[in-house]
Amino acid sequence: MTIALLLQVRASMSLDLLNTKGIPVKKQGFTWKDLVRAPISKLDSDAYTKIRIILMNGIEHEALRFSHACARMNADLQADLAIIRRVEHHQETMINWLLPPDMSPLETTIAYEQVAIEVTAAVAQMEPDEYLSQVYRFGLLEDFDHLYRYSALMDRLEGKDASQILQGYTDILPGRPTIDEHRHPIDDLRKPYDKKFALPITKMHALTILSGEQQTHNYYLNIGPLFADPVARLLYAEIASIEEQHVTQYESIVDPTETWLEKWLLHEANEVYNYYSCAEQETDSRIRSIWERFLDYELGHLNHVCELFKKYERRDPAEVLAEELPAPIQYTSQREFVRKTLANEVDLRADATTFVPKDKEPERSLKHRSKINSQGSPSEAVASDYRWIPGGEINAREEGAIHASGDHLHHSP
Protein backbone atom coordinates (compact mmCIF):
# COMPACT_ATOMS: atom_id res chain seq x y z
CA MET A 1 0.00 0.00 0.00
CA THR A 2 1.18 3.50 -0.72
CA ILE A 3 1.93 5.42 2.44
CA ALA A 4 -0.63 8.06 1.51
CA LEU A 5 -3.32 5.45 1.10
CA LEU A 6 -2.37 3.75 4.33
CA LEU A 7 -2.69 7.03 6.16
CA GLN A 8 -5.99 7.69 4.46
CA VAL A 9 -7.35 4.32 5.54
CA ARG A 10 -6.14 4.60 9.12
CA ALA A 11 -7.12 8.21 9.59
CA SER A 12 -10.61 8.19 8.16
CA MET A 13 -11.40 4.51 8.88
CA SER A 14 -12.89 4.48 5.43
CA LEU A 15 -11.81 4.45 1.82
CA ASP A 16 -13.00 6.52 -1.11
CA LEU A 17 -13.74 3.73 -3.54
CA LEU A 18 -14.21 5.75 -6.69
CA ASN A 19 -11.26 8.09 -6.32
CA THR A 20 -8.54 5.85 -4.92
CA LYS A 21 -6.68 4.39 -7.85
CA GLY A 22 -4.47 1.75 -6.22
CA ILE A 23 -1.77 0.10 -8.32
CA PRO A 24 -2.49 -0.09 -12.08
CA VAL A 25 -3.05 -3.63 -13.35
CA LYS A 26 -0.02 -3.50 -15.67
CA LYS A 27 2.27 -2.87 -12.68
CA GLN A 28 1.01 -5.87 -10.71
CA GLY A 29 3.27 -8.93 -10.78
CA PHE A 30 4.81 -11.83 -8.89
CA THR A 31 7.71 -14.30 -8.86
CA TRP A 32 7.46 -17.87 -7.65
CA LYS A 33 9.33 -17.09 -4.45
CA ASP A 34 7.16 -14.05 -3.91
CA LEU A 35 4.18 -16.43 -4.03
CA VAL A 36 5.70 -19.14 -1.85
CA ARG A 37 6.67 -17.46 1.40
CA ALA A 38 7.18 -18.80 4.89
CA PRO A 39 3.82 -20.05 6.19
CA ILE A 40 2.28 -18.79 9.42
CA SER A 41 2.78 -20.78 12.62
CA LYS A 42 -0.12 -23.06 13.48
CA LEU A 43 0.81 -22.79 17.15
CA ASP A 44 1.66 -19.12 17.51
CA SER A 45 -0.49 -17.27 14.96
CA ASP A 46 -3.71 -15.79 16.22
CA ALA A 47 -6.81 -17.72 15.14
CA TYR A 48 -8.12 -14.56 13.46
CA THR A 49 -5.04 -14.39 11.23
CA LYS A 50 -5.88 -17.93 10.08
CA ILE A 51 -9.52 -16.92 9.67
CA ARG A 52 -8.55 -13.99 7.44
CA ILE A 53 -6.20 -16.13 5.36
CA ILE A 54 -8.88 -18.74 4.76
CA LEU A 55 -11.60 -16.20 4.01
CA MET A 56 -9.41 -14.26 1.57
CA ASN A 57 -8.50 -17.49 -0.20
CA GLY A 58 -12.24 -18.02 -0.62
CA ILE A 59 -12.79 -14.46 -1.84
CA GLU A 60 -10.08 -14.86 -4.49
CA HIS A 61 -11.38 -18.27 -5.45
CA GLU A 62 -14.85 -16.85 -6.07
CA ALA A 63 -13.22 -14.07 -8.14
CA LEU A 64 -11.60 -16.73 -10.34
CA ARG A 65 -14.70 -18.89 -10.73
CA PHE A 66 -16.88 -15.87 -11.51
CA SER A 67 -14.31 -14.58 -14.01
CA HIS A 68 -14.25 -17.90 -15.87
CA ALA A 69 -18.05 -18.08 -16.02
CA CYS A 70 -18.20 -14.48 -17.21
CA ALA A 71 -15.59 -15.12 -19.92
CA ARG A 72 -17.67 -18.01 -21.26
CA MET A 73 -20.62 -15.68 -21.77
CA ASN A 74 -18.94 -12.42 -22.83
CA ALA A 75 -16.52 -12.50 -25.75
CA ASP A 76 -15.82 -8.74 -25.54
CA LEU A 77 -14.63 -9.01 -21.95
CA GLN A 78 -12.43 -12.09 -22.35
CA ALA A 79 -9.10 -10.26 -22.69
CA ASP A 80 -9.66 -7.99 -19.68
CA LEU A 81 -10.99 -10.89 -17.62
CA ALA A 82 -7.94 -13.01 -18.49
CA ILE A 83 -5.48 -10.25 -17.53
CA ILE A 84 -7.07 -9.54 -14.15
CA ARG A 85 -7.80 -13.22 -13.49
CA ARG A 86 -4.10 -14.10 -13.81
CA VAL A 87 -3.26 -11.63 -11.06
CA GLU A 88 -6.08 -12.92 -8.86
CA HIS A 89 -4.94 -16.48 -9.37
CA HIS A 90 -1.52 -15.51 -8.04
CA GLN A 91 -3.08 -13.57 -5.17
CA GLU A 92 -5.00 -16.70 -4.18
CA THR A 93 -1.82 -18.77 -4.42
CA MET A 94 0.16 -16.46 -2.17
CA ILE A 95 -2.65 -16.39 0.40
CA ASN A 96 -3.42 -20.09 0.47
CA TRP A 97 0.27 -21.02 0.66
CA LEU A 98 0.48 -19.11 3.96
CA LEU A 99 -1.23 -22.07 5.64
CA PRO A 100 1.39 -24.30 7.27
CA PRO A 101 2.00 -27.93 6.25
CA ASP A 102 1.64 -29.18 9.84
CA MET A 103 -2.03 -28.16 9.74
CA SER A 104 -3.68 -31.44 8.79
CA PRO A 105 -6.75 -31.55 6.52
CA LEU A 106 -8.92 -32.12 9.61
CA GLU A 107 -7.32 -29.24 11.50
CA THR A 108 -7.82 -27.02 8.45
CA THR A 109 -11.44 -28.17 8.38
CA ILE A 110 -11.86 -26.97 11.98
CA ALA A 111 -10.42 -23.61 10.91
CA TYR A 112 -12.78 -23.45 7.92
CA GLU A 113 -15.79 -23.99 10.19
CA GLN A 114 -14.48 -21.33 12.56
CA VAL A 115 -14.35 -18.94 9.57
CA ALA A 116 -17.94 -19.81 8.71
CA ILE A 117 -19.13 -19.22 12.28
CA GLU A 118 -17.19 -16.09 13.17
CA VAL A 119 -17.57 -14.28 9.83
CA THR A 120 -21.22 -15.21 9.30
CA ALA A 121 -22.06 -14.11 12.85
CA ALA A 122 -20.29 -10.78 12.33
CA VAL A 123 -22.12 -10.27 9.02
CA ALA A 124 -25.52 -11.25 10.45
CA GLN A 125 -25.23 -8.49 13.05
CA MET A 126 -24.11 -5.85 10.55
CA GLU A 127 -26.65 -6.74 7.84
CA PRO A 128 -29.32 -4.01 7.57
CA ASP A 129 -31.84 -6.24 5.72
CA GLU A 130 -33.67 -8.26 8.42
CA TYR A 131 -34.58 -11.11 6.07
CA LEU A 132 -30.98 -11.54 4.95
CA SER A 133 -29.76 -11.31 8.53
CA GLN A 134 -32.11 -14.24 9.24
CA VAL A 135 -30.64 -16.14 6.27
CA TYR A 136 -27.15 -15.72 7.74
CA ARG A 137 -28.27 -16.78 11.21
CA PHE A 138 -29.96 -19.84 9.71
CA GLY A 139 -26.74 -20.92 7.95
CA LEU A 140 -24.62 -20.05 10.97
CA LEU A 141 -26.32 -22.59 13.24
CA GLU A 142 -25.64 -25.33 10.71
CA ASP A 143 -21.93 -24.56 10.38
CA PHE A 144 -21.81 -24.35 14.17
CA ASP A 145 -23.01 -27.95 14.32
CA HIS A 146 -20.43 -29.01 11.71
CA LEU A 147 -17.68 -27.69 13.96
CA TYR A 148 -18.98 -29.89 16.79
CA ARG A 149 -19.12 -33.01 14.57
CA TYR A 150 -15.64 -32.45 13.13
CA SER A 151 -14.25 -31.76 16.61
CA ALA A 152 -15.64 -35.11 17.75
CA LEU A 153 -14.04 -36.77 14.72
CA MET A 154 -10.69 -35.15 15.46
CA ASP A 155 -10.76 -36.23 19.10
CA ARG A 156 -11.98 -39.77 18.39
CA LEU A 157 -9.93 -40.47 15.27
CA GLU A 158 -6.66 -38.66 15.92
CA GLY A 159 -6.74 -37.99 19.66
CA LYS A 160 -6.43 -34.23 19.09
CA ASP A 161 -8.24 -31.29 20.67
CA ALA A 162 -9.95 -28.89 18.23
CA SER A 163 -9.50 -26.02 20.70
CA GLN A 164 -5.82 -25.90 19.70
CA ILE A 165 -7.02 -24.47 16.39
CA LEU A 166 -9.98 -22.46 17.73
CA GLN A 167 -7.90 -20.88 20.54
CA GLY A 168 -10.97 -20.56 22.72
CA TYR A 169 -12.76 -18.00 20.53
CA THR A 170 -15.50 -20.37 19.38
CA ASP A 171 -17.67 -22.84 21.37
CA ILE A 172 -17.70 -26.55 20.51
CA LEU A 173 -21.36 -27.46 21.02
CA PRO A 174 -24.19 -28.99 18.99
CA GLY A 175 -26.09 -26.56 16.74
CA ARG A 176 -28.97 -27.42 14.42
CA PRO A 177 -28.23 -31.16 14.11
CA THR A 178 -26.52 -31.94 10.81
CA ILE A 179 -28.87 -34.92 10.39
CA ASP A 180 -31.75 -32.39 10.18
CA GLU A 181 -30.01 -30.01 7.79
CA HIS A 182 -30.60 -32.15 4.69
CA ARG A 183 -33.38 -30.43 2.75
CA HIS A 184 -35.08 -30.66 -0.60
CA PRO A 185 -33.19 -28.34 -3.01
CA ILE A 186 -36.23 -26.07 -3.31
CA ASP A 187 -36.04 -25.39 0.42
CA ASP A 188 -32.49 -24.08 0.05
CA LEU A 189 -33.51 -21.20 -2.20
CA ARG A 190 -33.96 -17.74 -0.69
CA LYS A 191 -35.30 -14.39 -1.89
CA PRO A 192 -32.64 -12.18 -3.51
CA TYR A 193 -31.87 -8.62 -2.53
CA ASP A 194 -33.12 -6.02 -5.01
CA LYS A 195 -30.14 -4.50 -6.80
CA LYS A 196 -31.88 -1.12 -6.99
CA PHE A 197 -32.64 -0.77 -3.30
CA ALA A 198 -30.09 -2.93 -1.49
CA LEU A 199 -27.34 -1.05 0.30
CA PRO A 200 -23.76 -1.71 -0.87
CA ILE A 201 -22.96 -3.45 2.43
CA THR A 202 -25.75 -5.96 1.72
CA LYS A 203 -24.14 -6.83 -1.61
CA MET A 204 -20.69 -7.16 -0.01
CA HIS A 205 -22.06 -9.43 2.70
CA ALA A 206 -23.77 -11.72 0.20
CA LEU A 207 -20.65 -12.12 -1.93
CA THR A 208 -18.41 -12.59 1.10
CA ILE A 209 -20.43 -15.39 2.67
CA LEU A 210 -21.07 -17.01 -0.70
CA SER A 211 -17.31 -17.05 -1.32
CA GLY A 212 -16.58 -18.60 2.04
CA GLU A 213 -19.17 -21.34 1.68
CA GLN A 214 -18.12 -22.13 -1.88
CA GLN A 215 -14.50 -22.69 -0.92
CA THR A 216 -15.60 -24.87 2.01
CA HIS A 217 -17.72 -26.95 -0.32
CA ASN A 218 -14.79 -27.35 -2.74
CA TYR A 219 -12.38 -28.11 0.08
CA TYR A 220 -14.50 -30.92 1.55
CA LEU A 221 -15.01 -32.47 -1.86
CA ASN A 222 -11.24 -32.43 -2.41
CA ILE A 223 -10.02 -33.68 0.95
CA GLY A 224 -12.82 -36.10 1.91
CA PRO A 225 -11.24 -38.95 -0.06
CA LEU A 226 -7.82 -38.37 1.56
CA PHE A 227 -9.09 -39.97 4.79
CA ALA A 228 -8.70 -43.71 5.29
CA ASP A 229 -11.21 -43.93 8.12
CA PRO A 230 -14.66 -44.82 6.76
CA VAL A 231 -16.40 -42.64 9.38
CA ALA A 232 -14.35 -39.63 8.24
CA ARG A 233 -15.10 -40.37 4.59
CA LEU A 234 -18.80 -40.61 5.38
CA LEU A 235 -18.81 -37.44 7.49
CA TYR A 236 -17.10 -35.38 4.78
CA ALA A 237 -19.55 -36.73 2.21
CA GLU A 238 -22.44 -35.70 4.47
CA ILE A 239 -21.20 -32.23 5.38
CA ALA A 240 -20.03 -31.47 1.81
CA SER A 241 -23.66 -32.03 0.83
CA ILE A 242 -24.78 -29.36 3.32
CA GLU A 243 -22.12 -26.99 2.03
CA GLU A 244 -23.57 -27.48 -1.46
CA GLN A 245 -26.94 -26.48 0.04
CA HIS A 246 -25.33 -23.43 1.60
CA VAL A 247 -23.81 -22.33 -1.73
CA THR A 248 -27.30 -22.73 -3.23
CA GLN A 249 -28.75 -20.64 -0.41
CA TYR A 250 -26.20 -17.84 -0.58
CA GLU A 251 -26.02 -17.49 -4.35
CA SER A 252 -29.81 -17.22 -4.43
CA ILE A 253 -29.75 -14.07 -2.27
CA VAL A 254 -27.77 -12.22 -4.96
CA ASP A 255 -30.00 -10.36 -7.43
CA PRO A 256 -29.89 -12.45 -10.64
CA THR A 257 -30.83 -9.43 -12.78
CA GLU A 258 -27.49 -7.72 -12.22
CA THR A 259 -25.60 -7.58 -15.51
CA TRP A 260 -22.33 -9.49 -15.92
CA LEU A 261 -20.34 -6.26 -15.70
CA GLU A 262 -22.28 -5.09 -12.69
CA LYS A 263 -21.50 -8.37 -10.98
CA TRP A 264 -17.83 -8.06 -11.93
CA LEU A 265 -17.73 -4.56 -10.48
CA LEU A 266 -19.29 -5.82 -7.26
CA HIS A 267 -16.80 -8.68 -7.04
CA GLU A 268 -13.89 -6.26 -7.31
CA ALA A 269 -15.48 -3.89 -4.79
CA ASN A 270 -15.99 -6.81 -2.42
CA GLU A 271 -12.34 -7.78 -2.72
CA VAL A 272 -11.37 -4.21 -1.86
CA TYR A 273 -13.79 -4.28 1.08
CA ASN A 274 -12.41 -7.53 2.44
CA TYR A 275 -8.72 -6.66 2.04
CA TYR A 276 -9.48 -3.37 3.73
CA SER A 277 -11.20 -5.18 6.62
CA CYS A 278 -8.21 -7.52 6.94
CA ALA A 279 -5.55 -4.80 6.69
CA GLU A 280 -7.30 -2.71 9.27
CA GLN A 281 -7.40 -5.49 11.91
CA GLU A 282 -4.40 -7.75 11.15
CA THR A 283 -2.07 -8.16 14.13
CA ASP A 284 0.74 -9.93 12.25
CA SER A 285 2.76 -7.24 10.46
CA ARG A 286 4.13 -9.66 7.85
CA ILE A 287 0.62 -10.73 6.87
CA ARG A 288 -0.74 -7.18 7.11
CA SER A 289 1.74 -6.07 4.44
CA ILE A 290 0.18 -8.68 2.10
CA TRP A 291 -3.33 -7.39 2.81
CA GLU A 292 -2.17 -3.84 2.15
CA ARG A 293 -0.44 -4.77 -1.09
CA PHE A 294 -3.50 -6.65 -2.32
CA LEU A 295 -5.81 -3.83 -1.27
CA ASP A 296 -3.80 -1.64 -3.65
CA TYR A 297 -4.01 -4.34 -6.36
CA GLU A 298 -7.77 -4.64 -5.96
CA LEU A 299 -8.24 -0.89 -6.19
CA GLY A 300 -6.36 -1.16 -9.50
CA HIS A 301 -8.74 -3.92 -10.64
CA LEU A 302 -11.77 -1.95 -9.51
CA ASN A 303 -10.68 1.10 -11.43
CA HIS A 304 -10.05 -0.98 -14.53
CA VAL A 305 -13.52 -2.51 -14.33
CA CYS A 306 -15.09 0.90 -13.67
CA GLU A 307 -13.73 2.02 -17.04
CA LEU A 308 -15.15 -1.09 -18.72
CA PHE A 309 -18.49 -0.45 -17.03
CA LYS A 310 -18.58 3.09 -18.44
CA LYS A 311 -17.47 1.89 -21.87
CA TYR A 312 -19.83 -1.06 -22.33
CA GLU A 313 -22.84 -0.17 -20.21
CA ARG A 314 -22.56 3.60 -20.47
CA ARG A 315 -23.39 3.81 -16.79
CA ASP A 316 -21.75 5.56 -13.89
CA PRO A 317 -20.13 3.07 -11.43
CA ALA A 318 -21.45 5.30 -8.66
CA GLU A 319 -24.89 3.84 -9.44
CA VAL A 320 -23.62 0.51 -8.13
CA LEU A 321 -20.84 1.38 -5.70
CA ALA A 322 -20.92 3.43 -2.55
CA GLU A 323 -18.51 6.34 -2.49
CA GLU A 324 -17.03 5.05 0.73
CA LEU A 325 -16.56 1.50 1.86
CA PRO A 326 -18.97 0.24 4.49
CA ALA A 327 -17.69 -0.45 8.01
CA PRO A 328 -15.26 -3.38 7.98
CA ILE A 329 -16.17 -6.94 8.98
CA GLN A 330 -15.36 -7.31 12.68
CA TYR A 331 -12.83 -10.01 13.52
CA THR A 332 -13.69 -10.54 17.17
CA SER A 333 -15.21 -13.47 19.04
CA GLN A 334 -18.94 -13.77 18.31
CA ARG A 335 -19.57 -16.32 21.07
CA GLU A 336 -22.38 -14.46 22.83
CA PHE A 337 -24.27 -13.72 19.60
CA VAL A 338 -23.95 -17.35 18.51
CA ARG A 339 -25.21 -18.62 21.87
CA LYS A 340 -28.19 -16.28 21.72
CA THR A 341 -29.00 -17.29 18.14
CA LEU A 342 -28.68 -20.94 19.08
CA ALA A 343 -31.07 -20.54 22.00
CA ASN A 344 -33.68 -18.70 19.91
CA GLU A 345 -33.48 -20.21 16.44
CA VAL A 346 -32.12 -23.75 16.52
CA ASP A 347 -35.56 -25.17 15.71
CA LEU A 348 -36.17 -23.02 12.64
CA ARG A 349 -36.57 -24.85 9.34
CA ALA A 350 -37.02 -23.68 5.73
CA ASP A 351 -40.12 -23.78 3.55
CA ALA A 352 -38.93 -22.57 0.14
CA THR A 353 -37.77 -19.00 0.77
CA THR A 354 -39.33 -18.58 4.21
CA PHE A 355 -38.30 -19.77 7.67
CA VAL A 356 -40.82 -21.79 9.63
CA PRO A 357 -41.05 -23.65 12.97
CA LYS A 358 -39.83 -27.25 13.00
CA ASP A 359 -43.34 -28.72 12.82
CA LYS A 360 -44.14 -26.76 9.66
CA GLU A 361 -41.28 -28.11 7.58
CA PRO A 362 -42.47 -29.20 4.12
CA GLU A 363 -43.01 -32.85 3.35
CA ARG A 364 -40.53 -32.75 0.43
CA SER A 365 -37.62 -31.97 2.77
CA LEU A 366 -38.73 -34.59 5.31
CA LYS A 367 -38.84 -37.17 2.52
CA HIS A 368 -35.43 -36.19 1.20
CA ARG A 369 -33.96 -36.39 4.69
CA SER A 370 -35.57 -39.68 5.48
CA LYS A 371 -34.19 -41.22 2.30
CA ILE A 372 -30.62 -39.92 2.55
CA ASN A 373 -30.40 -40.87 6.24
CA SER A 374 -32.08 -44.25 5.76
CA GLN A 375 -28.84 -46.24 5.99
CA GLY A 376 -27.55 -44.32 8.99
CA SER A 377 -26.24 -40.89 9.84
CA PRO A 378 -22.46 -40.33 9.92
CA SER A 379 -22.82 -37.02 11.79
CA GLU A 380 -24.85 -38.69 14.56
CA ALA A 381 -22.53 -41.70 14.81
CA VAL A 382 -19.32 -39.66 15.04
CA ALA A 383 -20.59 -37.42 17.85
CA SER A 384 -22.66 -39.94 19.80
CA ASP A 385 -22.52 -38.79 23.47
CA TYR A 386 -19.68 -36.42 22.61
CA ARG A 387 -18.99 -33.58 24.95
CA TRP A 388 -15.94 -31.43 24.40
CA ILE A 389 -13.47 -31.38 27.28
CA PRO A 390 -10.18 -29.40 27.31
CA GLY A 391 -7.36 -31.71 26.23
CA GLY A 392 -9.70 -34.26 24.71
CA GLU A 393 -12.41 -36.70 25.67
CA ILE A 394 -9.87 -38.97 27.34
CA ASN A 395 -9.90 -36.53 30.24
CA ALA A 396 -13.40 -37.74 31.13
CA ARG A 397 -11.73 -40.46 33.21
CA GLU A 398 -13.30 -39.15 36.38
CA GLU A 399 -16.70 -39.95 34.92
CA GLY A 400 -15.67 -43.58 34.61
CA ALA A 401 -15.68 -44.12 30.89
CA ILE A 402 -14.57 -42.67 27.61
CA HIS A 403 -16.41 -43.08 24.40
CA ALA A 404 -14.61 -44.43 21.43
CA SER A 405 -15.18 -46.25 18.20
CA GLY A 406 -18.80 -46.94 18.91
CA ASP A 407 -18.46 -48.46 22.36
CA HIS A 408 -17.77 -47.28 25.89
CA LEU A 409 -14.33 -48.27 26.99
CA HIS A 410 -13.64 -48.62 30.67
CA HIS A 411 -10.09 -48.19 31.76
CA SER A 412 -7.99 -48.57 34.83
CA PRO A 413 -8.16 -45.76 37.37
Next chain:
Amino acid sequence: MHPETISTIRREYFMNAPKVGSIEPPEQKTILTTTGRRLLVDKLGERLAFERTGVRLYEAVILKCGASALDLPTDRLREIRDQEIEHFFLLQDAIRELGADPTVQTPCADVIGVASAGLLQVVTDSRTDMAQTLNAILTAELTDNAGWELLIELCLQEELSDLADRFRRAYRQEAEHLTTIKSLLTEMMTTPGRTLES
Protein backbone atom coordinates in the same frame (compact mmCIF):
# COMPACT_ATOMS: atom_id res chain seq x y z
CA MET B 1 23.57 -16.30 -12.41
CA HIS B 2 23.92 -19.99 -11.51
CA PRO B 3 20.86 -22.10 -12.24
CA GLU B 4 19.01 -23.19 -9.14
CA THR B 5 18.91 -26.83 -8.13
CA ILE B 6 16.61 -28.70 -5.79
CA SER B 7 19.33 -28.47 -3.17
CA THR B 8 19.86 -24.73 -3.45
CA ILE B 9 16.13 -24.06 -3.28
CA ARG B 10 15.67 -26.25 -0.24
CA ARG B 11 18.73 -24.79 1.46
CA GLU B 12 17.47 -21.25 0.93
CA TYR B 13 14.06 -22.04 2.46
CA PHE B 14 15.64 -24.03 5.26
CA MET B 15 18.00 -21.18 6.18
CA ASN B 16 15.19 -18.62 6.27
CA ALA B 17 12.37 -20.66 7.79
CA PRO B 18 10.73 -19.61 11.04
CA LYS B 19 10.29 -22.30 13.69
CA VAL B 20 7.13 -24.45 13.90
CA GLY B 21 6.10 -22.55 17.02
CA SER B 22 6.83 -21.72 20.64
CA ILE B 23 6.94 -24.14 23.56
CA GLU B 24 4.54 -22.23 25.76
CA PRO B 25 2.23 -19.28 25.60
CA PRO B 26 3.77 -15.94 26.67
CA GLU B 27 2.05 -15.96 30.08
CA GLN B 28 3.97 -19.09 31.11
CA LYS B 29 7.40 -17.80 30.22
CA THR B 30 8.25 -16.93 33.79
CA ILE B 31 7.75 -20.53 34.93
CA LEU B 32 9.97 -22.45 32.52
CA THR B 33 13.11 -20.41 33.00
CA THR B 34 15.84 -22.77 31.79
CA THR B 35 16.45 -24.28 28.37
CA GLY B 36 16.57 -27.74 29.95
CA ARG B 37 13.15 -27.30 31.55
CA ARG B 38 11.63 -25.94 28.35
CA LEU B 39 13.06 -28.81 26.35
CA LEU B 40 11.68 -31.29 28.88
CA VAL B 41 8.18 -29.77 28.72
CA ASP B 42 8.32 -29.80 24.91
CA LYS B 43 9.17 -33.52 24.91
CA LEU B 44 6.60 -34.27 27.64
CA GLY B 45 4.04 -32.60 25.39
CA GLU B 46 5.22 -34.79 22.53
CA ARG B 47 4.76 -38.02 24.52
CA LEU B 48 1.40 -36.79 25.81
CA ALA B 49 0.19 -36.21 22.25
CA PHE B 50 1.60 -39.55 21.13
CA GLU B 51 -0.02 -41.49 23.98
CA ARG B 52 -3.38 -39.85 23.30
CA THR B 53 -3.15 -40.71 19.62
CA GLY B 54 -1.89 -44.15 20.68
CA VAL B 55 -5.15 -44.76 22.56
CA ARG B 56 -7.09 -44.06 19.35
CA LEU B 57 -4.68 -46.25 17.35
CA TYR B 58 -5.24 -49.20 19.68
CA GLU B 59 -9.01 -48.67 19.66
CA ALA B 60 -8.91 -48.90 15.88
CA VAL B 61 -6.78 -52.07 16.04
CA ILE B 62 -9.08 -53.70 18.62
CA LEU B 63 -12.07 -52.91 16.42
CA LYS B 64 -10.33 -54.42 13.42
CA CYS B 65 -9.47 -57.55 15.42
CA GLY B 66 -13.15 -57.98 16.18
CA ALA B 67 -13.91 -57.91 12.45
CA SER B 68 -11.02 -60.23 11.56
CA ALA B 69 -11.26 -63.97 11.08
CA LEU B 70 -7.92 -64.35 12.85
CA ASP B 71 -7.71 -65.40 16.48
CA LEU B 72 -5.98 -62.40 18.02
CA PRO B 73 -5.33 -61.61 21.71
CA THR B 74 -7.75 -58.68 21.97
CA ASP B 75 -7.62 -58.76 25.78
CA ARG B 76 -3.89 -58.05 25.65
CA LEU B 77 -4.48 -55.24 23.14
CA ARG B 78 -7.11 -53.75 25.47
CA GLU B 79 -4.62 -53.94 28.32
CA ILE B 80 -2.06 -52.07 26.21
CA ARG B 81 -4.65 -49.42 25.35
CA ASP B 82 -5.49 -48.96 29.03
CA GLN B 83 -1.80 -48.54 29.82
CA GLU B 84 -1.54 -45.89 27.10
CA ILE B 85 -4.35 -44.06 28.89
CA GLU B 86 -2.48 -44.36 32.21
CA HIS B 87 0.64 -42.98 30.56
CA PHE B 88 -1.37 -40.07 29.21
CA PHE B 89 -2.46 -39.13 32.73
CA LEU B 90 1.04 -39.69 34.11
CA LEU B 91 2.41 -37.20 31.57
CA GLN B 92 -0.39 -34.75 32.16
CA ASP B 93 0.36 -34.73 35.90
CA ALA B 94 4.09 -34.33 35.22
CA ILE B 95 3.54 -31.30 32.99
CA ARG B 96 1.33 -29.71 35.64
CA GLU B 97 3.95 -30.40 38.34
CA LEU B 98 6.46 -28.47 36.24
CA GLY B 99 4.08 -25.52 36.13
CA ALA B 100 3.03 -25.88 32.49
CA ASP B 101 -0.40 -26.43 30.92
CA PRO B 102 -0.91 -29.96 29.50
CA THR B 103 -3.65 -28.77 27.15
CA VAL B 104 -1.19 -26.57 25.25
CA GLN B 105 0.25 -28.18 22.14
CA THR B 106 4.06 -27.91 22.18
CA PRO B 107 6.11 -27.78 18.95
CA CYS B 108 7.31 -31.39 19.39
CA ALA B 109 3.69 -32.45 20.09
CA ASP B 110 2.68 -30.81 16.84
CA VAL B 111 5.50 -32.44 14.85
CA ILE B 112 4.83 -35.92 16.28
CA GLY B 113 1.21 -35.42 15.16
CA VAL B 114 2.44 -34.93 11.60
CA ALA B 115 4.69 -38.01 11.91
CA SER B 116 1.82 -40.14 13.29
CA ALA B 117 -0.64 -39.17 10.57
CA GLY B 118 0.51 -41.96 8.24
CA LEU B 119 0.18 -44.56 11.01
CA LEU B 120 -3.42 -43.50 11.63
CA GLN B 121 -4.14 -43.71 7.92
CA VAL B 122 -2.81 -47.30 7.75
CA VAL B 123 -4.59 -48.49 10.88
CA THR B 124 -7.99 -46.92 10.08
CA ASP B 125 -8.02 -47.99 6.43
CA SER B 126 -10.71 -50.67 6.05
CA ARG B 127 -8.62 -52.35 3.35
CA THR B 128 -5.41 -52.95 5.31
CA ASP B 129 -5.08 -56.44 6.80
CA MET B 130 -4.02 -57.23 10.35
CA ALA B 131 -0.38 -57.72 9.43
CA GLN B 132 -0.22 -54.33 7.71
CA THR B 133 -2.04 -52.79 10.66
CA LEU B 134 0.29 -54.31 13.24
CA ASN B 135 3.28 -53.19 11.20
CA ALA B 136 2.12 -49.60 11.64
CA ILE B 137 1.61 -50.23 15.37
CA LEU B 138 5.14 -51.61 15.54
CA THR B 139 6.47 -48.30 14.18
CA ALA B 140 4.47 -46.50 16.88
CA GLU B 141 5.80 -48.72 19.66
CA LEU B 142 9.41 -48.41 18.51
CA THR B 143 9.04 -44.63 18.58
CA ASP B 144 7.30 -44.75 21.94
CA ASN B 145 10.06 -46.86 23.49
CA ALA B 146 12.80 -44.51 22.34
CA GLY B 147 10.68 -41.55 23.42
CA TRP B 148 10.27 -42.76 27.01
CA GLU B 149 13.96 -43.64 27.21
CA LEU B 150 14.83 -40.07 26.20
CA LEU B 151 12.33 -38.61 28.68
CA ILE B 152 13.99 -40.49 31.55
CA GLU B 153 17.38 -39.12 30.45
CA LEU B 154 16.01 -35.58 30.30
CA CYS B 155 14.46 -35.94 33.79
CA LEU B 156 17.77 -37.12 35.24
CA GLN B 157 19.56 -34.18 33.63
CA GLU B 158 17.05 -31.88 35.26
CA GLU B 159 17.57 -33.70 38.59
CA LEU B 160 13.97 -34.87 38.67
CA SER B 161 14.71 -38.36 39.93
CA ASP B 162 11.18 -38.97 41.30
CA LEU B 163 9.71 -38.23 37.91
CA ALA B 164 12.33 -40.42 36.23
CA ASP B 165 11.32 -43.29 38.53
CA ARG B 166 7.65 -42.90 37.63
CA PHE B 167 8.57 -42.85 33.95
CA ARG B 168 10.66 -46.03 34.30
CA ARG B 169 7.50 -47.99 35.11
CA ALA B 170 5.84 -46.65 31.96
CA TYR B 171 8.99 -47.39 29.97
CA ARG B 172 8.96 -51.02 31.17
CA GLN B 173 5.33 -51.35 30.08
CA GLU B 174 6.16 -49.82 26.71
CA ALA B 175 8.99 -52.35 26.29
CA GLU B 176 6.42 -55.10 26.91
CA HIS B 177 4.07 -53.54 24.34
CA LEU B 178 6.87 -53.68 21.81
CA THR B 179 7.58 -57.32 22.58
CA THR B 180 3.88 -58.19 22.25
CA ILE B 181 3.46 -56.45 18.90
CA LYS B 182 6.71 -57.83 17.49
CA SER B 183 5.78 -61.36 18.50
CA LEU B 184 2.27 -61.04 17.11
CA LEU B 185 3.53 -59.73 13.81
CA THR B 186 6.31 -62.31 13.55
CA GLU B 187 3.88 -65.12 14.31
CA MET B 188 1.43 -63.77 11.79
CA MET B 189 4.03 -63.49 9.07
CA THR B 190 5.84 -66.79 9.69
CA THR B 191 3.02 -69.22 10.46
CA PRO B 192 1.89 -70.78 7.18
CA GLY B 193 -1.57 -69.76 6.08
CA ARG B 194 -1.97 -66.93 8.61
CA THR B 195 -0.82 -63.90 6.69
CA LEU B 196 -3.48 -63.90 4.03
CA GLU B 197 -6.91 -62.78 5.15
CA SER B 198 -9.63 -63.47 2.71
